[in-house]
Amino acid sequence: MNKIIKYVLLDIVKSRIIIAYTVFLLLLSIGLFNLGGSPDKGILSLLNLVLLTVPLISIVFATTHFYNSYEFIELLVAQPINRKKIFMSEYLGVALSLSAAFIVGVGIPVIIFSSGLTGFYLVLTGVFITFIFVAMAFLASVITRDKAKGIGIALLLWFYFALIYDGIVLFILYAFGDYPLEYATLAMTALNPIDLGRIIVLLNLDVSALMGYTGALYKSIFGSVWGIAAAFGLLLLWALIPVMSSRRIFSRRDL
């Protein structure tokens, strides 16, 4: 499997998009840390931008990469290699290279400007988000053979998790504002990996004091080691479920 990952990585590095992505993240992070004044403010604005752009770039890059490597995959399936291995190599190759770009582009500035637990959580969340959205991209790509349709599904997924979902949550909070919704919001957070990531980082910043009663509840849950572990466990599930289901679909599909 390592051998196939090697060839996938070679192919990705050759396309140079990943280098452009690293540079983009580097400039974004350094810029925001220099603008913000305090490192906490820098982390906060970086968090919001990272949670918008990283899923988008991951999902679009992974979907196009999958369709573009169709020939490569076809070449390998006629060889004595397990199809699942081919699929996992593609997945890990894409997810690892995007994560490496993220660690370099965001991790290094974070260490320079604000080393601390919050910064660490931000980088870890970004890596998880990358793995999750690459997994979703692969799921979209194995569902349909049509490249345009696949990218469409991938973009819809991003649109849903990054924008629409929050709208729905806000609407529910507004409509049922008279009821105690603390646990309901907690459950709703768990159903969106982007929100989950945002909460993990936010609660380790001072701004969480401004979030009222629900914020206090969140703080009591995510403030503990167990809460953080559970949140990252949920993120892991968010990556594993789409990967496993798309791997299953891929291994049973006609090529």
Added chain:
Amino acid sequence: MHKSYGKLQVLRDVSVEFGTGKVVSVIGPNGAGKTTMSKCILGMVLPDSGDILIDGQSVLKKYAYRSQIGYMPQIGKYPENMKIRQVIEMIRDIRKKEKDVDEELIGLYALEEIYDKRMGALSGGTKQKVSAALAFMFNPPILILDEPTAGLDPIAAEILKAKILKEKKRGKLILITSHIMSEIEEVADEVLCLVDGSIKFYESIVELKAHTQEDRLSRAVAKIMNEGYHP
């Protein structure tokens, strides 16, 4: 086996057994299921029902058996930005354990001279040469060649035919799908004819000619097709 793509039935109860040391030619009109049958054997397409046995062992959902099959696709698709050298070295790297490497076709087709050309810049015929070289490279006991000479120039086609006959003598099973009757007559021993996904006939060329009292394979096949002959 049985296979359908949605409503379209591509293979209907195809049941056949091939022996070693033979060249079997699979013929039939376009869309008769020839390529689907080869892809089923390779595990690229999964049959809806039925089984595929190699040496008495089922190969469905397995992968290691593919080291025994060399496959030359009808249209070779390769990563466009890889060079010929990289493709060949990659496959060799992935199958490093196999020591028995046959590079005869790489030499005969002089592929080494164009090793640094990108796959995307190659003509269809040159891609076919690469496919052929890869199919024969690991000395597999079974070869599946899907329209191997379509797109090859006459000299390259001759080289391939000579190679097929040579490998046959070494006791290999070679399945060829083709439309060119004169070529089949040259290399094949038996003919399997598929029409609409089921077997129309499966006979040796000698028997076929005797039955139809024709001395050319193309006429014999045409006669059977027209008269609805059942052996």
